[in-house]
Amino acid sequence: MVKRCVVCLKQDTRSATSSFHRFLVDKNLQQLWLTILNRLDLTYVSNHRVCDSHFDSSSFKINKNKNMLITKNSKRLKRGALPMNLVTSTQSTKSTCSVLTQTELDLNDLSNLFEKLSLYEQKIFRTTICIERFRDDDTNIKYFTGFRSYNMFCLVFELLQTHFDDHFIVYPMRNERLPSNSTSSDTCIITKENQFFLFMIRLRRATEEHEIAIFFNISQSTVSRIIIAWTRFVYSVVSSISIWPSKTQVQQNLPFEMKKNYPTVRVIVDCTELKIEKPSNPQAQQDTWSTYKNTNTVKALVGITPNGVVSYISSLYGGATSDRSLLNIIGAGSLIELLEPGDTIMSDRGFALDNQHSHIKLIYPPFLQGKSQLPPSKVIETRVIARHRIHVERCM
Numbered sequence: 001m002v003k004r005c006v007v008c009l010k011q012d013t014r015s016a017t018s019s020f021h022r023f024l025v026d027k028n029l030q031q032l033w034l035t036i037l038n039r040l041d042l043t044y045v046s047n048h049r050v051c052d053s054h055f056d057s058s059s060f061k062i063n064k065n066k067n068m069l070i071t072k073n074s075k076r077l078k079r080g081a082l083p084m085n086l087v088t089s090t091q092s093t094k095s096t097c098s099v100l101t102q103t104e105l106d107l108n109d110l111s112n113l114f115e116k117l118s119l120y121e122q123k124i125f126r127t128t129i130c131i132e133r134f135r136d137d138d139t140n141i142k143y144f145t146g147f148r149s150y151n152m153f154c155l156v157f158e159l160l161q162t163h164f165d166d167h168f169i170v171y172p173m174r175n176e177r178l179p180s181n182s183t184s185s186d187t188c189i190i191t192k193e194n195q196f197f198l199f200m201i202r203l204r205r206a207t208e209e210h211e212i213a214i215f216f217n218i219s220q221s222t223v224s225r226i227i228i229a230w231t232r233f234v235y236s237v238v239s240s241i242s243i244w245p246s247k248t249q250v251q252q253n254l255p256f257e258m259k260k261n262y263p264t265v266r267v268i269v270d271c272t273e274l275k276i277e278k279p280s281n282p283q284a285q286q287d288t289w290s291t292y293k294n295t296n297t298v299k300a301l302v303g304i305t306p307n308g309v310v311s312y313i314s315s316l317y318g319g320a321t322s323d324r325s326l327l328n329i330i331g332a333g334s335l336i337e338l339l340e341p342g343d344t345i346m347s348d349r350g351f352a353l354d355n356q357h358s359h360i361k362l363i364y365p366p367f368l369q370g371k372s373q374l375p376p377s378k379v380i381e382t383r384v385i386a387r388h389r390i391h392v393e394r395c396m
Helices: 027-036 086-095 099-103 107-127 138-145 150-161 192-205 209-216 220-238 247-252 256-261 282-288 323-327 376-395
Strands: 020-022 049-051 060-062 075-077 265-275 295-304 310-313 344-346 361-363
Touching: 138 150, 138 192, 150 192, 150 220, 192 209, 192 220, 209 220, 256 376, 265 310, 265 323, 265 376, 282 295, 295 323, 295 376, 344 376
Parallel strands: 265 344, 344 361
Antiparallel strands: 020 049, 060 075, 265 295, 295 310
């Protein structure tokens, strides 16, 4: 078996002049060696070696051969010898360099060197996905994240960063197998800014985790942990911001058509469903089954102001929950609690208000009510409501 140094990975060959030495038998000294050499990850050291470059010359006793020559086999460690500290070893190695070599570089050489490094850095940016690559490319920033520009991306990131220490949960990185094309053993090397960029790509483009892992040269499990951590972090920060506007704000920004037809409308609502994995619990399967989507879903009530700004998002409920039930939920954070007497809700036909909410009015397209067709006035009313209500579907 080829001898190899556990520190610098130097190999023993026929032409090599370095000697290689076993770890001492004493367990305490073994642990001291591992600490000095920064190799506490090693458990079994019986077959490992350390080369002579990590010891001081005073640590050896020399046995010369018959021709009075010193060979690599003639070096023997003294009892209780300790290796040099890695920092000391590095400094002693550097000290062997000639002073002339260290001072040969002039300002022009340094300038050329930095220019080459800059070119290499640009080439790396062009072949990888990272936020630094798109600092001057607002088109791709909008494509990947939805933000209008890089400045807007930075503005949101800085806002989140002010809450980072209070809300962000760092998930421990388990020992994991890296992708074959990974060049780093540190899966935490990705910066916070690029973690947010990764999160926004997943959020905006719905890119698969495996694909994102290839983009950022990290493992898929790391991508998953980053997305989970940032989802919870962003929710903890953003959920504290109230998006419900006052009645005065809504009235001041009413579109002309809405002001002419339905001036008291405070919110336009509709429900949206998101597909989920099939739950293992039979009751959960029943509660989340959607006959409309023909799969297991969660449902939320979404509301917008008459001028198209999202003003309300409910909690998630099972897909089997009806639209009417979602609208009539009472409690902290419910839409009914936010509305004031005299307010009007605009919705589709599937919604209805319970009798206890008589202080609120609901506008929805008229029904046939047993007739074969709607009268002309009701047809016009249906078209007007549909023209205003369609914006909530566009938001979702």
